[in-house]
Amino acid sequence: MELRPILSTLRRHKFTAWLLVLEIALTCAIVCNAVFLISQRLHRMDLPSGIAERELVQIQLGHIGKNPDAKAQTETDLAALRQIAGVKQAGLTEELPFSFGGSSNSGLMLEPRQQQPTVTVSQYMGQNILPTLGLRLVAGRDFQPGEYVDLDIALAALKTGDTKGLPQSMIVTRALADRLWPGKAPLGQTAYVGKGIPLRVIGVVESLARPNMLNKGPQYTVVWPIHMTSADGADYVLRTAPQDRAAVLEAAVAKLKQIDPNRVVLVKRTYDQARREFFANDRAMAGILVGVIVALLTVTALGIVGLASFWVGQRRRSIGVRRALGATRGDILRYFQTENFLLATLGIVLGMVLAYGINLFLMLHYELPRLPGIYLPVGALVLWAIGQLAVLGPALRAAAVPPVVATRSV
Amino acid sequence: MFGYYLDLALHGLKRNRALTALMVLAIALGIGASMTTLTVLHVLAGDPLPGRSGSLYYPQIDPRDSLGYVPGKTEPLDQLSWIDGMNLLQARRADRQALMTGGNVAIQPDHSTLDPFYESARYTTVDFFAMFGVPFKYGHAWGEADDAAHARVAVISSQLNDKLFGGGDSTGKPLRLSGAMFRVVGVIGDWNPNPHFYDLNRKSYNENEGVYLPLSTSQDLGMTHDGGVDCWGNGGGGNTPDHNSPCVWLQFWVQLDSPAKVAAYEAFLVGYSRQQKELGRFGRPPNIKLRDVMQWLDYNQVVPDDVRLQNGLAFGFLLVCLVNTVGLMLAKFLRRSGELGVRRALGASKRSLFAQLLIEAGVVGLVGGIGGLLLALVGLWLVRRQPASYAALAHLDPTMLLATFLLALGASLLAGLLPAWRACQIAPALQLKSN
Numbered sequence: 018m019e020l021r022p023i024l025s026t027l028r029r030h031k032f033t034a035w036l037l038v039l040e041i042a043l044t045c046a047i048v049c050n051a052v053f054l055i056s057q058r059l060h061r062m063d064l065p066s067g068i069a070e071r072e073l074v075q076i077q078l079g080h081i082g083k084n085p086d087a088k089a090q091t092e093t094d095l096a097a098l099r100q101i102a103g104v105k106q107a108g109l110t111e112e113l114p115f116s117f118g119g120s121s122n123s124g125l126m127l128e129p130r131q132q133q134p135t136v137t138v139s140q141y142m143g144q145n146i147l148p149t150l151g152l153r154l155v156a157g158r159d160f161q162p163g164e165y166v167d168l169d170i171a172l173a174a175l176k177t178g179d180t181k182g183l184p185q186s187m188i189v190t191r192a193l194a195d196r197l198w199p200g201k202a203p204l205g206q207t208a209y210v211g212k213g214i215p216l217r218v219i220g221v222v223e224s225l226a227r228p229n230m231l232n233k234g235p236q237y238t239v240v241w242p243i244h245m246t247s248a249d250g251a252d253y254v255l256r257t258a259p260q261d262r263a264a265v266l267e268a269a270v271a272k273l274k275q276i277d278p279n280r281v282v283l284v285k286r287t288y289d290q291a292r293r294e295f296f297a298n299d300r301a302m303a304g305i306l307v308g309v310i311v312a313l314l315t316v317t318a319l320g321i322v323g324l325a326s327f328w329v330g331q332r333r334r335s336i337g338v339r340r341a342l343g344a345t346r347g348d349i350l351r352y353f354q355t356e357n358f359l360l361a362t363l364g365i366v367l368g369m370v371l372a373y374g375i376n377l378f379l380m381l382h383y384e385l386p387r388l389p390g391i392y393l394p395v396g397a398l399v400l401w402a403i404g405q406l407a408v409l410g411p412a413l414r415a416a417a418v419p420p421v422v423a424t425r426s427v
Numbered sequence: 428m429f430g431y432y433l434d435l436a437l438h439g440l441k442r443n444r445a446l447t448a449l450m451v452l453a454i455a456l457g458i459g460a461s462m463t464t465l466t467v468l469h470v471l472a473g474d475p476l477p478g479r480s481g482s483l484y485y486p487q488i489d490p491r492d493s494l495g496y497v498p499g500k501t502e503p504l505d506q507l508s509w510i511d512g513m514n515l516l517q518a519r520r521a522d523r524q525a526l527m528t529g530g531n532v533a534i535q536p537d538h539s540t541l542d543p544f545y546e547s548a549r550y551t552t553v554d555f556f557a558m559f560g561v562p563f564k565y566g567h568a569w570g571e572a573d574d575a576a577h578a579r580v581a582v583i584s585s586q587l588n589d590k591l592f593g594g595g596d597s598t599g600k601p602l603r604l605s606g607a608m609f610r611v612v613g614v615i616g617d618w619n620p621n622p623h624f625y626d627l628n629r630k631s632y633n634e635n636e637g638v639y640l641p642l643s644t645s646q647d648l649g650m651t652h653d654g655g656v657d658c659w660g661n662g663g664g665g666n667t668p669d670h671n672s673p674c675v676w677l678q679f680w681v682q683l684d685s686p687a688k689v690a691a692y693e694a695f696l697v698g699y700s701r702q703q704k705e706l707g708r709f710g711r712p713p714n715i716k717l718r719d720v721m722q723w724l725d726y727n728q729v730v731p732d733d734v735r736l737q738n739g740l741a742f743g744f745l746l747v748c749l750v751n752t753v754g755l756m757l758a759k760f761l762r763r764s765g766e767l768g769v770r771r772a773l774g775a776s777k778r779s780l781f782a783q784l785l786i787e788a789g790v791v792g793l794v795g796g797i798g799g800l801l802l803a804l805v806g807l808w809l810v811r812r813q814p815a816s817y818a819a820l821a822h823l824d825p826t827m828l829l830a831t832f833l834l835a836l837g838a839s840l841l842a843g844l845l846p847a848w849r850a851c852q853i854a855p856a857l858q859l860k861s862n
Contacts, residue, residue: 032849036754040747047743054736079545081533081606132495175661176672211661250651281533281543297814302733309740312460313747316453320751323449327758383732 023356030328037324038364041400044317045368049396050375051306051313053388058303062296064235066114067190067224069151070288071259072105074266075113077252077284078273087248088167090277095144097276098253101268103261108149109251111142114226116291118252118284122230125239127197129213136196136234139227142168142243143251147188147222151256152240155191157204157220160242164219167244180214184242188220192236216241229295232384252284262287314399318407325353325411329418336415337422346416353412354405361404365397372396429786432779436787443759447791450755454795454842457748458835459802464738466803466827467810470820471632471730475620479560480720484681484689486515487718488700490673491659492710503714504657505727506628506675509668510708516552520695521681522688523558527551528677529626529654530645532638535603536591546587546637547629547653548604550645556582556613558682559625564588566598566613569641577643582613587637604638607648615639621820622729624720626678628655631729632817652676693717731815745838752791752842760784760850768853777851784850788843789836796835803831 027034080087091109098107112120121142124134146152147159166174166184174182187208194203207215216239225238245251253273257265270285329336336349376388440447474480489496489503490511507515507526516526532548555561556568565588569580581602588597602609623634652667658674668674683689693715700713718726760767767780803823810821823831 032845033754033757036750036757040750040754043743043747043750047740047747051740079531079533081535081543130494178661214661279543281545283545294814298733301813301815302737305737306740309460309744312456313744316456316744316748316751319449320453320754323446323751323755324758327446327755327762330762379736383736 020355020359023352023359026332027356027359033324033328034360037321037360038367040317040320041361041364041404042367042371044313045365045396045400046371046375047313048310048399049368049372049388049392050379051310052396053376053392054385055303055306057385058299058306061231062299062303064115064226064231065224066226066292067150067152067222067236068114068288069256070292072151072256072262073113073149073288074255074257074262074269075252075284075286075288075291076255076266076269076273076282077118078247079281079283080248081279081281087246088244091144091246091248094247094253094273094276097272098255098269101255101265101272103257103265104255104269105258106145106149106256108145108254108256109143109245109247110146110150110254111245111249111251112139112228113150113252113254113288113291114228115295116228116288117295118228120228120230122227122233123210125193125197126209126213129209129215131209135208136193136237137230138193138237138239139230139233141225141238141240143245146240149254149256150225152225153223154188155221155223156202157188157218159220160186160188160240164242165244166242168246168249171243175211183214185215185217186219186242187216188222188240189218190222190225190236190238192224192234193238194218194221196234196237314403318403321357321404321407322410325357325408326414329353329411329415332415333418333422336418337420337424340418340420341423349416349418350412353408353415357404357408357412358401361401365400368396368400369393432783432786433790435783436790439759439763439787440790443762446755446759450752450759450791451795451798453748453751453755454792454835454839455798455802457745458796458799458831458838459806460741461738461745462799462803462823462827462831462834463806463810464734464741465830466807466823467734467817467821468730468738469824469827470822471622471734471817472724473621474721475622475624475724476559476720480624482682482684483558483720484521484683484692484717485719485723486679486681486692486696487716488696488709489711489714490675490703490709494659494710496711496714498712501714503716504675506655506657507677507679508673508675509670509677511703512677512679514699515679518695518699520692522684523554523682524679525552525555525558526642526677526679527555527625528642528652529629529636530650530652532604532640532650533606534587534591534638535606537601537603541591547634548638548640548645548650549626549636550640550642550650552642554682555639558680559620561618562616564614564616565596566611569612574641574643577647578641579607579609579644580612580641581609582615582639583611584615584635584637585617586635588614604640605648605650609640621817622724624724624729625680626654627724627727627729629653630816633819634816646670689717731817733815734817749838749842752839753845756788756791756843757846757849760846764850764853767850771853780851781847784847785840785843788839788847791843792836792839793832795839796832799835800828800831 095107098104120139122137122139125136125138126134164186166182170182189203197208198206203218203221206218209215224236226235227238255265255269266285270282373388379385487503488511490508512526516524528550530548530550531545533543534546535543553569553571553574564585568582573580588594597611597614600611602611619635622631656668656674656676660673668676683692696715697713700709700715703709770780807821807823811818
């Protein structure tokens, strides 16, 4: 295919040609970044939580007035919950991975008097956490009963500075261990919180995600041997077979109300629901991005159709002349296709540069990683395909121009 | 002349319906998308208390120990501890001041048809109502004596009043809150500041408290706190910190009516910080901020990132639509070179041709604007169905309605400028000859 006639025609229609290039470039840049944003959202929605997601239900109670005997009541509640048919494990936790409702976080340090903490971890506290959530220990052990401290005693000890009332040990995730002690065995290592309170690692779980603030590292979590009560704001969590969840939830709520009617159920849901709610915004955003991509590609394709039709109309005579001079229909078709290909290529090259520019801007403002290289060839292929599809109609019409047009005056 | 040009423009637009339709569609899509996101941004970044927000300030101080302090860089804390809050409140250095925090109270209705339920509450001091200009439907705020006496009085929202008392005048009626008897002294009228500027630790939008009661009373009864708690040193744990712990969990707002008073208040905060450092309570040199409402919202980046991103995306889309329209308009105008040449040869000036073509572009813009408005209404309806907390607020107001048409008209005229100029450069003789 001879390129020179195409180029010389384009040079005579510089302005229109550049407009088309610009449109393709902008579309390419926005679509590349939008697809990248979608993939980021999908990745976020797909993060592992480390818990037995499909087997958990959660109940949060609100207590009316002060309860002088919250500890005893929590024990009664837990014992009663374990009696419910289908309940495999019952426990209490202050927070759950990827869910709204607050979280408890603290700075973890490698030295007792460090200026800035090494990582900000989220701490899980409550009762019977490992078996209930279904966490998998990869090293060490779970807490023994003697290691637990009650929350109120721990808080009082914090104030007096008496280390005896504070927990001495903790369980960390594998990701956190790798971050704090890369290449070393984490068991027996010590990290510090607050004003240099030491906590020794006695166990490592494979995975446990934090409730929110995922930008601090979704897997940087610890479990502390601190007992909480339902009145401290911790939630009851029950583990059961996936198909029994609805029944267990109803039975548990009824049981808790029966034990003490002077409480309000604030939250009752399966863990699936909690997770879905947490990522609802990401899902919506991904949907919006898909909509924008579709609209952009449609508008661009329609623009190409419009401009190509105009060119075909404008060049009817020269097409007729070419046909009269022996060009086949295929030649005319290929002419317009090649022209579109050239313009699309130029647009794509510009679009790639622009895509990186937009990405740099987004990285600066929205905690986004760098655009992976793979998006560029894929984006290029998509735009080439759309360009060719859009130009096909007008090009076919051009190929249908009969040679006799050359002899007519208009 | 205008009427004639309009006639010509309509005639011109009818000549090539497909191209015209494409242009209108592109403008409508671009305008629809950008107006949807712009409206959301406009609503979310709005002033929660127009007319008042300029004289409301949020004092921030830094009571932490010296660990991790970078002079000039470390921001002071976002809230106050109990001791500092009480000190600043009792100093009374501002025209008005209110100390407050959020919480949840259990409401136990007397009649048995309603189960007990939780309602979000604000524990605050008396100036809250006058300072924020809270309107009252029935009754009034509690008095200064009630704060001092830890009185069991409550102000409730009109929604809660509807639910509990059927919307009637409930002042003086008893109300059982978290196990204690209260007396209703006031019912708030239509008051719904968005963003929820005075406490951004809970939801930033559509967060309406149902119950307001004296801060002192809430502490007597050990009512649960709900919101952010930030501790340093060995403080920590528990969502309801006790009064001596090194934790911040209270918000403090002041009203300062003149720039001189603002400067004086800043000096007061510096002096207070210095004094507390000498007493050994603060570990850092004075590190204070005094932001007004809009600065405070800006500092907290209260408009969600996603909304900004969507807005940027929509304007990118509008740009593509505009480039597209420029191309199509150019095609359309150049195609009519013959007609334009004839008009030039018959004595029409370049300027009148230019005006005629721009009017044609403007008509496209207006029709596109109407389409864009319809699409924006659909878009906002879709936004309202989103799960975000601000979703319900997304409505078009008259300002944005006007903005839609201005944007559409401006965009299409801008898009028409270059093509119209190009089309006017035609030499009339050449066009006549070739035909």
